[in-house]
Amino acid sequence: MNQLFGSYRLRIEKNKIIHIRRRLINAKGQIKVSVGQEVCPQDVVAEGHTSSGFRTIHLAAELKVSRKKADGYLMRQIGQNIYQGELLAMKKDFLGLSKQLILSPVDGVIETYDHQNGNLKIQLTPKTIRLVSGVYGIVDAIDEVTGTVLIRTMANMVYGVLGSGKEREGLLKILGPSDMLTSSKQIPSQAQGRIVVAGGLVFMAALEKALDVRLNGIISGGINASDYRSMAGGQWNIWHKHWSDVGLSLMVTEGFGAAPIGEDIFSLLQNYNESFVMLDGNRSRLILPINEQNSMIYIRKTGLPTKLQADPSPEVGLWPIREGVRVRIVSTPFLGLQGKVEAIDQTLTKLPSGLETYLVTVGSGSRKIRVPYSNLEVMALCDERN
Numbered sequence: 001m002n003q004l005f006g007s008y009r010l011r012i013e014k015n016k017i018i019h020i021r022r023r024l025i026n027a028k029g030q031i032k033v034s035v036g037q038e039v040c041p042q043d044v045v046a047e048g049h050t051s052s053g054f055r056t057i058h059l060a061a062e063l064k065v066s067r068k069k070a071d072g073y074l075m076r077q078i079g080q081n082i083y084q085g086e087l088l089a090m091k092k093d094f095l096g097l098s099k100q101l102i103l104s105p106v107d108g109v110i111e112t113y114d115h116q117n118g119n120l121k122i123q124l125t126p127k128t129i130r131l132v133s134g135v136y137g138i139v140d141a142i143d144e145v146t147g148t149v150l151i152r153t154m155a156n157m158v159y160g161v162l163g164s165g166k167e168r169e170g171l172l173k174i175l176g177p178s179d180m181l182t183s184s185k186q187i188p189s190q191a192q193g194r195i196v197v198a199g200g201l202v203f204m205a206a207l208e209k210a211l212d213v214r215l216n217g218i219i220s221g222g223i224n225a226s227d228y229r230s231m232a233g234g235q236w237n238i239w240h241k242h243w244s245d246v247g248l249s250l251m252v253t254e255g256f257g258a259a260p261i262g263e264d265i266f267s268l269l270q271n272y273n274e275s276f277v278m279l280d281g282n283r284s285r286l287i288l289p290i291n292e293q294n295s296m297i298y299i300r301k302t303g304l305p306t307k308l309q310a311d312p313s314p315e316v317g318l319w320p321i322r323e324g325v326r327v328r329i330v331s332t333p334f335l336g337l338q339g340k341v342e343a344i345d346q347t348l349t350k351l352p353s354g355l356e357t358y359l360v361t362v363g364s365g366s367r368k369i370r371v372p373y374s375n376l377e378v379m380a381l382c383d384e385r386n
Contacts, residue, residue, distance in 0.1 A: 004344065004358060006327065008319035008378040011253075012264060013157040017302040019140065020155075020278065020287065023148040024048045024131055031142050033149060039133040041276070041291055045149045046131040053124045055106050060118025062102055063091050067118035074120075076110055082122070083107050134169070134276050135289040136296055141306040152304055154295040158253070158265055158286040162223065164232040165249030165281030168216040170195045172277045174269060178221065179260035184209040191215055195249075195279050197269050201258040207231065210248055217249035217279040219269070219286065221336070222259035228252070249281035259336045262328060264379060319378040327362060331375040338379065339364030 022045050029048020033039060060070035073089045076082050082104045089102040108122040137153035170193045175186050180199025187196070187209040195217035198206065202220040204227045210218055223231075232244050253261050261269070268288070278287040321327070321341060329337045343361040350356050357372045 004321045004360075004373045005318040006321045006373060006376045006378045007330075008317050009161075010159055011262065011379060012268060013159070015154060015290065015298070016157050017152065017154055017299060017304065018157070018287070019304055019306075020135065020137075020151050020153055020289075021148050022046065022131055022133065022151060023146060024129060029129065029131075029147060031144060031147065031149060033139050033142070035139055035142055037139045038296065039135070039137055039139060039151065040293075041132065041134050041136065041289075043133045044130045045133050045139070045151075046147055048129050048131075048147070049126045050129060054111070055108065055122045055124060057088070057102070057105070057120045057122065058118060059089060059102070059113065059120040063089065063100060065091065068115050070118050071113040071115070071120070074110070074113075078110055078113065081109055081125075088120075134278075136291060136293060137299055138296075140304065150306060152299055152302070154290045154299055156268060156288040156290065158251075158268065158288065160219075160251040160253045160284040160286070161255050162228055162232075162252035163250055163281040163284035164228075164244045164246070165217065165279075166245045167278060167280040167283075168195070168249045169276065169278045170216040172197065172269065172272050172275055174273045175199065177260075178263070178266040179258075181258065182206045182220065187213065187215070189213050195219065195277055197261070197266075200260040203227070204230065207248065207250075211246070215248060217251070217281065219251050219253065219261070219279070221252070221254045221261040222257050223250075223252050225256045228256070244282065249279045251279060251281055251284050251286060254336055255330075257335075262336060263338050321360060321373055321376060321378065326379045327360075327376040328379050329362065329369070329371055329375055330377045331371070334369055334371065337362075337364055337369070339367075339369075341376075342368065344373070 024046050029046050031046050033045045060067040063070055063073055073091045075087045075090055084104055084107050086104050088104045091100045106122060107125040111121045111123045113120050135153040137151040139149060140152045141150035173194045174197040176199055178199060182198040182202045184205040187206050192214045193216050196215060198218050198220040200221040202218055202223055231246060231250050253265050272288050323341050325341050327341055339362040341360055342363040345359045348356040349359050359370045360373045362369050
């Protein structure tokens with residue numbers, strides 16, 4: 001029998017020296033670090049201020065009074081400062097027994113009241129934004145025009161098979177077990193800015209709620225094909241895709257349909273629960289920074305080119321199937337099951353379909369499963385292949 005080969009796709013890359021880009025979004029500011037400077041996760045690398053905007057309150061409609069008289073119920077004068085939660089307007093009933101209160105929804109300055117439409121305009125107070133490094137690393141480059149800081153750091157990388165959305169960051173939150181079916185009920189309402197791990201299948205209703213509560217990202221084992229198409233801007237080609245973004249970043253680790261997040265990936269994610277991570281949906285990759293101070297020893301020793309260039313795609317190809325190699329089953333009814341090759345048949349077996357192929361025995365815990373070798377994906381990490 002000739003050597004058997006199985007498909008190989010890099011799923012996890014540990015202790016990799018990479019560049020991350022830290023940039024102020026929707027704010028004008030100043031870089032606070034210099035090239036060559038070493039940074040810690042809590043160090044401020046840039047500071048800026050959000051541009052002021054306006055908030056309109058339909059004062060007459062909310063008080064249910066005439067547009068010409070609504071400003072008479074204001075508790076602050078035009079031009080005064082007001083803070084979120086402070087009393088903005090009050091109306092008493094005819095006998096004075098009950099009151100209708102309107103509290104300011106924002107910090108700002110009461111700018112104008114329009115008697116024609118009954119609207120009150122509050123100019124928002126600019127807010128200071130401090131951008132922290134989030135990682136141990138070394139500043140390799142600075143772009144003052146875009147406000148970007150390029151930091152060399154060490155991270156564990158996780159690569160999915162599908163994804164959409166630009167790079168976003170946030171604290172990782174695991175919602176439940178790796179095979180959980182995630183509906184809108186499982187998406188927490190108070191999780192703005194988080195990246196959540198949603199289990200084996202995320203439904204469209206959950207994705208819609210995630211957008212409503214302003215999650216930054218979702219990681220799931222599987223997704224329905226039609227839902228992925230909606231998230232990816234209507235395109236099907238997962239290999240030569242255009243960048244898309246609907247306001248939420250998504251990474252699918254296993255494929256279409258219900259599929260538990262693989263044990264190799266899920267166990268790594270558990271170590272990062274409530275930790276800072278970066279999710280790039282369009283590249284189907286998750287960056288898990290190694291926040292250990294001794295990582296600086298390796299970061300100092302490893303140089304990277306600072307010229308902006310396209311990030312390489314995760315490695316795919318063929319790899320020999322042999323005893324002891326860790327594999328993942330990629331067909332039903334054992335889709336996603338992981339284990340080690342314990343034996344390889346030396347003779348062909350005829351399948352119910354009439355095809356003849358070599359069967360491989362995969363051991364997973366106390367289970368032993370015989371499957372066609374073509375239904376296996378080799379999972380060896382990059383450092384195990386040398």
